[in-house]
Amino acid sequence: MAPDQTAPTTTPVVPTLASPPEVAPEASRSDAAASPAPVVFDVADLSVYYGRFRAVREASLQIHQHEITAFIGPSGCGKSTMLRCFDRMNDLIEGCRVEGTLRYHGIDLYDAKIDPVEVRKRIGMVFQKPNPFPKSIYDNIAFGPKLAGLKGNMDDIVESALRRAALWDEVKDRLKKSAMGLSGGQQQRLCIARAVAVEPEVVLMDEPCSALDPIATARIEDLMQELKTQYTIVIVTHNMQQAARVSDRTAFFTTEVNETSDTRTGVLVEYEVTDKIFSNPSDERTENYVTGRFG
Amino acid sequence: MSPADSADRPGRLRVTYSAELEQLRLQVEVMGVLVDQNLERMRQVLETGDPTVAALALGADDDIDAMNVSLTERCYEVLARENPVASDLRLVVSVIRASSELERVGDLALRIVKAGLDHELLVASPRSFDIAQVMASEAVELFRDAMRAWATDDVDLAARLSHGSPSIDLAFAQLVETLLQLDGPEATAVAMRTLVAGQALDRIADHAAILGSRLRYLVTGDQRHLAAEIRR
DSSP states (O other): OOOOTTSOTTSOHHHHHHOOOOOOOOOOGGGTTTSOOOEEEEEEEEEEEETTEEEEEEEEEEEETTOEEEEEOSTTSSHHHHHHHHTTGGGGSTTEEEEEEEEETTEETTSTTOOHHHHHHHEEEEOSSOOOOSSBHHHHHHHHHHHHTOOSOHHHHHHHHHHHTTOHHHHGGGTTSBGGGSOHHHHHHHHHHHHHHTOOSEEEEESTTTTSOHHHHHHHHHHHHHHTTTSEEEEEOSOHHHHHHHOSEEEEEEEEEETTTTEEEEEEEEEEEHHHHHHOOSSHHHHHHHTTSBO | OOHHHHHHSOOBOOHHHHHHHHHHHHHHHHHHHHHHHHHHHHHHHHHHOOHHHHHHHHHHHHHHHHHHHHHHHHHHHHHHHHOOOHHHHHHHHHHHHHHHHHHHHHHHHHHHHHHHTOHHHHHTSHHHHHHHHHHHHHHHHHHHHHHHHHHHTOHHHHHHHHTOOHHHHHHHHHHHHHHHTOOSTTHHHHHHHHHHHHHHHHHHHHHHHHHHHHHHHHHHOOGGGTTHHHHO
């Protein structure tokens, strides 16, 4: 992607990324429409290609601070691809290229001067399957802060992260034991603790509950409500009820098939306050998808 | 296109669920027909005081009540099992509410039937008797419009209904005016019977307006119509 000419090229990249505006997180779910919070990500006409294959076509949306934004849509609609643009994870895929702009607090994330590693410090990711390191619970959390050179008492950092992930009480007596001995739900909360330990601003979650039972899922969903007071959360989910339960805004993506070339591409159909998407969506394709009438 | 491709292509899903929602909708119409039949009996009793027709109306109201219960239970079951959203959710919620409106119209019709059995008293004041007949015809027509709107998703008709009926309001005001001017030994008894019927007819017209609002919400999803009768 060509460097965006309007980007403030003289601005030092790292300090700018490191200083998001402070905003009191007081908006509840129903307030999302009434008073939009500041914009964290501003996506304009974003297309993502894997080689010649266009996975996402010209999507535009804004992610708001201290809100939970859910991406829903059928398999292959480009929602995970879109999510991975936010922390430049797609850079790791050969042949992947991005067109359009994706600004993080006004800074073009795909500007040539931006260091993807720096981006991933600000923007954490939690994956579908819990993927703790085969190390102790303590080391799982401490690894990121050590690498990032975070200052402070490491014991305090670990405890704080585990508390924020609502896991502390369950593991405080076995911090030196292997993380692999935790249950699936605990492992996923450990991964969330690991993500928040490096003090990111945004936490991305790619189907974080799809490998968990309903109880563990409910725990993670409660946790997300607590986390959003400190972080901005973007979640990809196949569970529409989950999107309806936890998110402030919902983006519905679908797959468009080009009959002539027999190619398909992901498009953003509708992006709205969640209540609207699940009570009165504007687009018939959204209606058909959320009611489960067509697939 | 290969079979594998066609499996990926959009197609109709949740056929049983769709059929169940369609059934809920139809049940509202069936219930509407039962209420309509009783409104017709109500009009007859109000005009003639015929006790045989009144007995039929009383029996039919039990069916209407039973249908309200079973339809409500069916809606709750769909809510519990299917988690309906968007237009499906609006349908289920609207069916629950429409069904209780219909049940209420049925009860009001019975109140008029009971008042109508005192035929001798009602006809003792020819002017108020005539106004009550006019109100009854108007109320039945408004109810029929409401059911027609539901059967055809006619949002324009629903909108007209939801604004209320000035003519029935006017007729009711005239009725009250006439009753206040009655005198003679039976004036109070005539006025009370006629007023009970008049008020119930006025309420039936209100319920037709509410059914209009319910349909507007169902079709448009516009929350202003969700509780229009409360906001009014």
